[in-house]
Amino acid sequence: MNYVVIKCGGSVFEQLPPSFYQDIVTLKKQGDYQPIIVHGGGPLISQLLDQTGVKTEFVHGLRVTTNEVLDVVEMALSGSINKGVVRELTEAGGQSIGVSGVDGSLLKAEPIDEQMTLGYVGKVTEVNTDLLERFSEQELIPVVSPIGIDENGQRYNINADMAASAVAQALKAKLCFISDIPGIYQEIEGEQQVFHQLDEQKIKTLIADEVIVGGMIPKVESAIAALKQEVVEVSIVDGTADHGLIEFMQGKPIGTRIALTEEVPYVESNK
DSSP: OOOOEEEEEEGGGGGHHHHHHHHHHHHHHSSSOOOEEEEHHHHHHHHHHHHTTTTOOOETEEOOOOOOHHHHHHIIIIIHHHHHHHHHHHEEEEEEEETTTGGOOEEEESSSSTTTBBBSSEEEEOOHHHHHHHHHHHTOOOEEEEEEEETTTEEOOOOOHHHHHHHHHHTTTTTEEEEESSSEEETTTTEEEEEEOOOOOHHHHHHHTTTTTHHHHHHHOOOHHHHTTOSEEEEEEETTTHHHHHHTTOOOOSEEOSSSSOOOOEEEEEO
16 A cells, blocks of 8 residues: 655645645545545644643744643644544545544654653654554545654654654655645745755755744654655645645646755746
């Protein structure tokens, strides 16, 4: 079975057209690829934290997570957002199942740093691929909330990009980051210059030059890590474009393709 892991950030959900979910259902019905969705939910998490008066902060694009913060994160991700995606896929004619990384120890995790400076922010140590394979055999589209768990039952908030990367690595799948931008780009004289192809060294340069900043940093770092672990392909695709996902799966040159080493990347104006 060939898999494609589709990561959706929380900021893009309200902008996704019905065709996005239809494309995922089409991929499943065509049978060439088993889609797996891994989602984030930053905006809703921030909204709920504000409403509950729970304080938090970001360090290098990652949310510092106490147990109090984690309660809100889990409520937003595994509850509202996860089931919302399942509903959308159902309306598009598909059958899906919403799960947390906690369910069946789907995402086994440990602290992302030994000093716990980020609190209960985790990294994936193992993916229960058997569970995902069983869902596939039952003709279901898994929708995964990136909350991990360790052997002691401690939950961890996992960056959704990193979770999607880990799942793709475990399945040796294609990895597609869905965004609301046409790819990685820089502003030149008021125009968006999109990089349709980037390699590891160019990415490091763009980070150093602060072209790639904030939450895009863990995204591209996850892409590079994934490619080093036999992930077939990594791309950043504009999910707001009508049927953009299907076009990506058909191999059309849209978004930004990320490789370990490649010829000199080219840019294209996107007015």
